[in-house]
Amino acid sequence: MPEVIFSGPAGRLEGRYHPAKTRRAPIALILHPHPQFGGTMNNQIVYNLYYAFLNRGFSVLRFNFRGVGRSQGAFDHGSGELSDAASALDWAQSLNPDARACWIAGVSFGAWIGMQLLMRRPEVEGFISIAPPANRFDFSFxxxxxxxxxxxxxxxxxxxxxxxxxxxxxxLKTQRGIVIDQAVIPGANHFFENRVDELLVEVNTYLDKRLGPVAEKTAPAAQLPAPDGEDAA
Structure with a gap:
């Protein structure tokens, strides 16, 4: 899981990037929860999403938004973070110019940023939105x-x-030309405390349906990090 530093609009951005083993492999970008409430790229759900795509042959990037970890800059209430995400995707695509497609996955605040990014990037063919804060941010776009x-x-x-x-x-389900799937985790709060396994089952079941089953896992469960501090969005 190589550490990477790449240029963002407010300075360097810190990330973790793993290239695919095959040419023309798709790209996945994973976006973390709210930077002001403990969200980082090492959030447990972000970490697991990263490997869910890696195990399916994607080139995968997760990174810290501006002002988080070693990423430069300061929190910008979503506007700057969207620019960060666009720069991250540009960086990944520069390393994978033949990538046939792209997916975006985001957790909470990261889900809001991710959905904005996919509106701007026609190459994004799929998304996973975990606990989108529809009551706190405008999704009318x-x-x-x-x-x-x-x-x-x-x-x-x-x-x-x-x-x-x-x-x-x-x-969204009323719109033509797309299919919106939904999974509700019983007993899960915003942070999926004690429910991360159930969350991952739903995510992997969906990815199996869209992309095919995993042939071989890269990261055993024993390598999971501790969750970040609770994020409010």
Missing amino acids: LAPCPSSGLFVHGDQDRVAPMKDVQILIEK
Whole structure:
């Protein structure tokens, strides 16, 4: 899991990048939770999403938004972080000019940033949105949503209540040309405490459906890091 530093709009950005073993492999970009509430690229869910795509032959990048870890700059309320994500995808694509497609996965605040990015990048063919804070941030830009994808949230989420996410999902499901899948994790809060395994089952089941089953896993569960501090969004 090589450490990387690449240029962003506010200075260097710190990341972890793993190239695919085959040419024309797709790219996956993983976006972490809110920087002001403990979110980093080492968040447990982010880490697992990273390996979910790596195990399917993607070139995968996760990184710290500006002001987090060794990434330069300061929190910019979403605008700068969207620019960071665009720069990260540009960097990954520069290393993989023949990549046939791209996926974006985000957790909470990262889900909001990721959905904005996919609106700007027609090469994004799929997304995974974990606990999107539909009550805290405006998702009306998804008109229409250009890609099919998966939303996952917990039925005990008090930070981003399920009713608000449900309204967003029902609106997207009316759009033609895409398919929106949804998974609700019983008993899960916004941080999926004690429910990460159930979350990963849903994510991997969806990726199996879209991309095919995993032939060989790269990272055993024993290598999982401790979760980050709780993020509010």
